[in-house]
Amino acid sequence: MLYIKCPHCGLRSQNEFAYGGDASVKRPELNKEISDQEWDEFVYLRKSPRGKHLELWHHVSGCRQWIKVLRDTSTHEIFNTYKSEEKVG
Amino acid sequence: MVQNFRLDQIGLINREKKLSFKFNGKKYFGYEGDTLASALIANGVHLVGRSFKYHRPRGFFGAGVDEPYAIVQLYRNGETEPNVRATEQELFDGLEAKSVNCWPSVNFDIGAINNFLNIFLPAGFYYKTFMWPRSFWYWIYEPFIRKAAGFGVASKEHDRERYEHKYEFCDLLIAGSGPSGLASAYAAAKNGARVILAEDKPRFGGSLLTSDVSINNQSGKEWADNIITELKGMTNVTVKNRAQIFGYYDHNMLVMSERVSDHLPKSEEFTPKQRLWYIRAKQVVISSGSIERPIVFGNNDTPGVVLASAAKEYMKVYGVLVGKKPIVFTNNDSAYETAIEFKKNNINPIVLDSRQDSNSEIIKEAKSLGINIKFSHVVVAAKGYKKVKSCDISEISEDKQNLNQIKNIECDCICVSGFWTPTIHLASQSGGKTKFKEEIDAFVPDKSKQKEVTLGSANGIFTLEETLKTSFDKGFELSKEITNKNNSQQIPKVSEKKHSKHDRFWCVPLPKGKNYKRFLDFQNDVAVSDIELAIREGYRSIEHVKRYTTLGMATDQGKTSNLNGLQLVSNIENKVVPAVGHTTFRPPYTPISIGAIVGREIGKHSKPTRKSPMHNWHEKNNAVFVDAGVWLRPRYYKRGNEGLFEASKREAENVRKNVGVCDVTTLGKIDVKGPDAAEFLNRVYTNAWLKLPVGKARYGVMLREDGIVMDDGTTTRISENHYHMTTTTAQAANVLSHLEYYLQLVWPELDVNVVSTTEQWAGAAIAGPKSRDLLQKLFPDTDVSNEGLPFMGFVEANFFGVNARIFRISFSGELAYEVNVESDNGNFMWEKIIEIGKDFDLQPYGTEALSTLRIEMGHVAGSELDGRTIPYDTGLDGLVSKKKDFIGKRSLLKKAYNEKDRQRLVGVVPLDKKTSIPEGSHLVKDPKGKLPNPKLGHISASCWSVEHNNPFSLAILKDGKNMIGSKLYAMSPLKNKTIEVEIVSSHYVDPKGERVRS
Structure with a gap:
C-alpha cells in the first residue's frame, strides 16, 4: 500500500485516497471551437507511461483536496507531491 | 499408549501436562509444547498423507514452515480447516486431524495406482493429455482433476471464528527472533527506537534453541530467553510470537499474520482466532534465517527421510527421536550436530559425508564420541514403501559422477543435509535484486530497494560471531538515524565450533540399470526426470520450466526445492546457477486464511449502514427495508397479510387519491x-x-x-x-x-x-x-x-x-x-x-410506491440514467441549452449521438394488460427470430400503474419516438417469458404535467 504525502495533511495511507489519472491533461476552454479529434483526445486518450508520471489523487477520506503526485509507475517511488494549484516542472 | 520415540531427559515441552488428540480417528497422547508433528513422531506415526500426483506415502520432512509433506485437515471446536502444516500446528487437548489426498485411507490409497502409472504422468501431463477431445473437459477431465487436486477440503459452513485487522507503526520492524533478530532488536530498543519483533514460531530464539554455542558464558537458549524477557519489559518494544510477516509491500508496509488462538482448543470470548497486522515501518530488519536444503537421491521422498536440522530440532525442542537407527547424509559440517545429538541420547548414527575428508573441530568431536563416519559416501536410494527400512549406499568418485559398489544397510531414518539456503523471500518481495554467493551456493539479497536490511544467515552469514556483531551494529546504526541517540551495547562474547567448507554436491547419480525417482519438489511430486524432460522439450526460461513442471508452485513455494531445481537446470544447460536465475518470490510466504484477509468486514460489517432520523418510527410501523446504497430505506409499510405488491399498490393509490409521505432524507x-x-x-x-x-x-x-x-x-x-x-x-x-x-x-x-x-x-x-x-x-x-x-x-x-x-x-x-x-x-x-x-x-x-409513481409519470431515475445514456435518450432534450457551454456539451455533437434512429425513452404496455414485464427484458420484432435476434431496446423499469390498473414499463428503445403505437415482443430468457407489448408514450399519467402546477 502506497504512503502518500498529502501536501495539506502529511503522510497518509493509500486507502484514504482515490486515484484521479493523468494530471497533465488540460480541459479545453469553455466556448472554444475545437475539432472532434482534439476533444476525443481530451476525453478518452491517455498515455500509460512506464516510469515518472504526474497524476491526480483525491484525498477523499481526508481533506478532500485534489493533489498532484509525481510517481514512478513501475517502482511506485513517489518523488514529490503538490497542491492542486502548484505548477510542476 | 507408550510414546516409543520420546526421550526422557531432553526438550522444552511441559511433561506435566499431557494432551490427548486424534489422528485419522485413532487416539494418541502428547505434551503441552508439542506440535502435531512432534507428537505423532513420538508415537511412531510417520505416515501422514499421500503425495499430490503419484499418491506416494508421505511422512515428515522438516520441523517448521518449510514442511512440504505433512499437510493435514484440522478439526477444532466444530470447524475444519484444510492445508494445515502438522509441523506448525501446536498440539492442544482434543485436537483432531486427518490425512489429505488419500481415499479410502492413508494406508490403503487407491490413487497410489498413479505411482505405478507414473510413466503416463510426466511433466506437462495435464497440458498434453487433457487437451483432447475438447468436450471431455467438462464432464471427465475437470471433475477428475478437481477431485484429485488440493490439500484438504474447504468447509462449506460459515466460519464462526473472529478475525481482526490492526494497523501499526514502528521505527524498526524485525522479522525473525533468531540471533540476528534478537541482537538488532536489543541494540535498537536500547537506543530508544520503537521496535516490533515478530517470531513465526511459538518459541523465541530461532537457531539458538538448538545450536551448541555459548554467548557470554550462557547457552544460546539462556541468552535468548534473557534478551526476550528484557525486551518484553520495555515500553518501546512489542514482541510477538506465532506471528509471521508474510508480505513486504510498497513503501515499507508489511503484513503480519498473528495466530492468536490456533494453538488453543477454542478461541476465548472476544479474542480473535487470527489477527492481521498492517505495519508501516521506518526500517525493516529481515532476520528470517535459512532453511536446510536436501541432497537429492533415489526415493528421497520415502517417509523417514528428514532434514538433519529437523531431526535435531525434534530431539532438542520436543525430546523426540525421528528414528533409532539413523543415517546422517551430509555434504557439510552442520549435520554433525545432529549426529552428536543422537549419540548423546544413546543412539548410534552412521554419518555418510560426500566430502573426501574433513578435520574440523566438530568432526573431531564426533570422532572422539565414536561416531561411525564414512567419507566419500552417499545414499543412493532409500528402501521401504511406507517407511524407510534400509538404504543403498555407495562410495562415490572424486568428481561425483561414478558410484562404486552398492551396499545395503539397515536404517529407519535418513537425516539429510545439503547445506543452507538463506530465506530471502521478504527481501525479494520488497523489490530488491538478489545475487548469487559462490561460497554458499545460494542467493542472498543484493542492494535493498526499500528501507530494509537483511542480517544473519538470511544474508548468508553462518557464523554466530559475525551474525551477532553485524546485527548489534546494524540495530544501533539504524536506530541512531531515527532516534538521534547514542546508547550502544557491548557485543557479547561468543564461543562456537568452527566449520569447514561444505561440498557443492547436491544430487546422487543413478546407479547403472536403476531408474529411481529422485524428487526435487516434494509437495508437487516434481522429479529430476521431469525437469530433464521439460528441457528436452525446449523449455529454457526458469519461469517456463517452473510452470510446465510445477516445480516450486505448491503451497510451500519450493522452500526446500528451488535451489536444487536451479542446480539441475544449470547442470543440464551447462550454465552457472546465477545465469539461470530464480523465479519471483511473491507474498504470502506461507498460506494465509481467507478469514484473516477479510477480517471483521463480513456480512453487514462490510460497509457502514446509514439510517435516517426517522428509522425507528419506520421500524415500529412495520416498514420492510431495502438497501439503497449504504442506506436502509423503507420499501413498503406492511399492513396485515400484505406482500410487496399489495402494499406498494395501496400506498401509491393513496398518493394519487389523497396524500402520502415519504422519507427522502437519503437524497x-x-x-x-x-x-x-x-x-x-x-x-x-x-x-x-x-x-x-x-x-x-x-x-x-x-x-x-x-x-x-x-x-x-x-x-x-x-x-x-x-x-x-x-x-x-x-x-x-x-x-x-x-x-x-x-x-x-x-x-x-x-x-x-x-x-x-x-x-x-x-x-x-x-x-x-x-x-x-x-x-x-x-x-x-x-x-x-x-x-x-x-x-x-x-x-x-x-x-x-x-x-x-x-x-x-x-x-x-x-x-x-x-x-x-x-x-x-x-x-x-x-x-x-x-x-x-x-x-x-x-x-x-416506501420506495416501491415511489418508483411506481415516477415510472408511470415517465420520470427518469437510476435505471434509465445508467451510465450509458445521453440526455436525448432519456427525454431530457429540453434541458440541454443550445446557448451556453457546459461539462460534456462538446461530446453531444458526436455523430453517433445524433443519429436519427438513436434510442429513446418510451412507455411499454403488455397487450393483455395483465402480464408484468420483467425488468431487463429485451424488445424484439420477432420472438422466433434467428439467433442472434436483433435487440431493439430493453425494459429499464416496470410497475403496476395504479392510475390505469395494468402493468406499465419504461424502455430505452431504438428510434423510440417513431415506434410509438407499434407492437413488439418483450423477451426475458432469464424468466422464460415472451410478452407481446405495445409501445406508448413514456408519460402514461398526466402527460401535460398539470397536477404538479395545480
Whole structure:
C-alpha cells in the first residue's frame, strides 16, 4: 500500500485516497471551437507511461483536496507531491 | 499408549501436562509444547498423507514452515480447516486431524495406482493429455482433476471464528527472533527506537534453541530467553510470537499474520482466532534465517527421510527421536550436530559425508564420541514403501559422477543435509535484486530497494560471531538515524565450533540399470526426470520450466526445492546457477486464511449502514427495508397479510387519491456557496442557471465529459450566493468529488465552495391532491397557496417552533412538497406530519410506491440514467441549452449521438394488460427470430400503474419516438417469458404535467 504525502495533511495511507489519472491533461476552454479529434483526445486518450508520471489523487477520506503526485509507475517511488494549484516542472 | 520415540531427559515441552488428540480417528497422547508433528513422531506415526500426483506415502520432512509433506485437515471446536502444516500446528487437548489426498485411507490409497502409472504422468501431463477431445473437459477431465487436486477440503459452513485487522507503526520492524533478530532488536530498543519483533514460531530464539554455542558464558537458549524477557519489559518494544510477516509491500508496509488462538482448543470470548497486522515501518530488519536444503537421491521422498536440522530440532525442542537407527547424509559440517545429538541420547548414527575428508573441530568431536563416519559416501536410494527400512549406499568418485559398489544397510531414518539456503523471500518481495554467493551456493539479497536490511544467515552469514556483531551494529546504526541517540551495547562474547567448507554436491547419480525417482519438489511430486524432460522439450526460461513442471508452485513455494531445481537446470544447460536465475518470490510466504484477509468486514460489517432520523418510527410501523446504497430505506409499510405488491399498490393509490409521505432524507444534499456559484452551476448543469431567482428551485441534469448523464436533481437558490443542490442517493459522493475536481483543478478562479449537507437535513416528501391542505395545517403561519408558494417555489418556514424549508417539487408527478428540517428534528417532524395527516387520509409510502409513481409519470431515475445514456435518450432534450457551454456539451455533437434512429425513452404496455414485464427484458420484432435476434431496446423499469390498473414499463428503445403505437415482443430468457407489448408514450399519467402546477 502506497504512503502518500498529502501536501495539506502529511503522510497518509493509500486507502484514504482515490486515484484521479493523468494530471497533465488540460480541459479545453469553455466556448472554444475545437475539432472532434482534439476533444476525443481530451476525453478518452491517455498515455500509460512506464516510469515518472504526474497524476491526480483525491484525498477523499481526508481533506478532500485534489493533489498532484509525481510517481514512478513501475517502482511506485513517489518523488514529490503538490497542491492542486502548484505548477510542476 | 507408550510414546516409543520420546526421550526422557531432553526438550522444552511441559511433561506435566499431557494432551490427548486424534489422528485419522485413532487416539494418541502428547505434551503441552508439542506440535502435531512432534507428537505423532513420538508415537511412531510417520505416515501422514499421500503425495499430490503419484499418491506416494508421505511422512515428515522438516520441523517448521518449510514442511512440504505433512499437510493435514484440522478439526477444532466444530470447524475444519484444510492445508494445515502438522509441523506448525501446536498440539492442544482434543485436537483432531486427518490425512489429505488419500481415499479410502492413508494406508490403503487407491490413487497410489498413479505411482505405478507414473510413466503416463510426466511433466506437462495435464497440458498434453487433457487437451483432447475438447468436450471431455467438462464432464471427465475437470471433475477428475478437481477431485484429485488440493490439500484438504474447504468447509462449506460459515466460519464462526473472529478475525481482526490492526494497523501499526514502528521505527524498526524485525522479522525473525533468531540471533540476528534478537541482537538488532536489543541494540535498537536500547537506543530508544520503537521496535516490533515478530517470531513465526511459538518459541523465541530461532537457531539458538538448538545450536551448541555459548554467548557470554550462557547457552544460546539462556541468552535468548534473557534478551526476550528484557525486551518484553520495555515500553518501546512489542514482541510477538506465532506471528509471521508474510508480505513486504510498497513503501515499507508489511503484513503480519498473528495466530492468536490456533494453538488453543477454542478461541476465548472476544479474542480473535487470527489477527492481521498492517505495519508501516521506518526500517525493516529481515532476520528470517535459512532453511536446510536436501541432497537429492533415489526415493528421497520415502517417509523417514528428514532434514538433519529437523531431526535435531525434534530431539532438542520436543525430546523426540525421528528414528533409532539413523543415517546422517551430509555434504557439510552442520549435520554433525545432529549426529552428536543422537549419540548423546544413546543412539548410534552412521554419518555418510560426500566430502573426501574433513578435520574440523566438530568432526573431531564426533570422532572422539565414536561416531561411525564414512567419507566419500552417499545414499543412493532409500528402501521401504511406507517407511524407510534400509538404504543403498555407495562410495562415490572424486568428481561425483561414478558410484562404486552398492551396499545395503539397515536404517529407519535418513537425516539429510545439503547445506543452507538463506530465506530471502521478504527481501525479494520488497523489490530488491538478489545475487548469487559462490561460497554458499545460494542467493542472498543484493542492494535493498526499500528501507530494509537483511542480517544473519538470511544474508548468508553462518557464523554466530559475525551474525551477532553485524546485527548489534546494524540495530544501533539504524536506530541512531531515527532516534538521534547514542546508547550502544557491548557485543557479547561468543564461543562456537568452527566449520569447514561444505561440498557443492547436491544430487546422487543413478546407479547403472536403476531408474529411481529422485524428487526435487516434494509437495508437487516434481522429479529430476521431469525437469530433464521439460528441457528436452525446449523449455529454457526458469519461469517456463517452473510452470510446465510445477516445480516450486505448491503451497510451500519450493522452500526446500528451488535451489536444487536451479542446480539441475544449470547442470543440464551447462550454465552457472546465477545465469539461470530464480523465479519471483511473491507474498504470502506461507498460506494465509481467507478469514484473516477479510477480517471483521463480513456480512453487514462490510460497509457502514446509514439510517435516517426517522428509522425507528419506520421500524415500529412495520416498514420492510431495502438497501439503497449504504442506506436502509423503507420499501413498503406492511399492513396485515400484505406482500410487496399489495402494499406498494395501496400506498401509491393513496398518493394519487389523497396524500402520502415519504422519507427522502437519503437524497444527496450539497451546499454550493460563493459569489460565482451561479456561474459554476451554469457550467455543471446542461440547462441555464444564471437567471434563477432567490426562492426558486430548478431541475438540472449534469453530464460527464463524454456526454453521458451523470446525475439529476433539483437545486434551489436559498439566498444570493447560496444554493442547495440535491443529488440522487446513489451518486451523492461521486457528484461531490466531481464538483471538487472542477473547482480545484479546472476552474480554480471561481469563488465557490461546496460541502456535503446530506446528514444535516431530514426530508419528508408530501405528495398527493390533498398535500396543500395538509401543508397549510402544518404551517399555519405560512402562505402555501398556489400563488404564495408556486410550483418550483421555496420558502423558509416555522414548523411548530423549529426551522424548516419547504420546496414545492415533485417526483411523483402529483401536487407535492418536500419539507426539510435539521436532522435532530427529523423524527419530530415526521410524527407531526403523521399525526396531523390523519385528517387527510395520509399514509406513509416506501420506495416501491415511489418508483411506481415516477415510472408511470415517465420520470427518469437510476435505471434509465445508467451510465450509458445521453440526455436525448432519456427525454431530457429540453434541458440541454443550445446557448451556453457546459461539462460534456462538446461530446453531444458526436455523430453517433445524433443519429436519427438513436434510442429513446418510451412507455411499454403488455397487450393483455395483465402480464408484468420483467425488468431487463429485451424488445424484439420477432420472438422466433434467428439467433442472434436483433435487440431493439430493453425494459429499464416496470410497475403496476395504479392510475390505469395494468402493468406499465419504461424502455430505452431504438428510434423510440417513431415506434410509438407499434407492437413488439418483450423477451426475458432469464424468466422464460415472451410478452407481446405495445409501445406508448413514456408519460402514461398526466402527460401535460398539470397536477404538479395545480
